Amino acid sequence: HAEKIMALLGGDRLAEARVYGDFSNPAMQGWCDCAAQYGLRLCQTAGRPGGKNSADMLLTIDAMDLLWVPEYQGFCIVSGDHDFVPLAV
16 A cells, blocks of 8 residues: 555655564565665564564654654554554544
8 A cells, every 4th residue: 555655645745654663574574675666764673572562662752753843744654553543643
């Protein structure tokens, strides 16, 4: 769905697209190609057992940091995880 999402974010608006995860995991390797095609920034998280929420935490911290950047007017979080509802609200 990257093409549709990037089309929505494109245009004259300032957009920074990031992908969070453990890219040493073979299941995440497809994101490397997608990142190269769409200019996504890969945000590597620790690949340790039990670290399933590390990507969630990193995304939340980054989002809170971006709140202070005046050029950004909003967020678009694409996830199948409902954990980000409070952040979006």
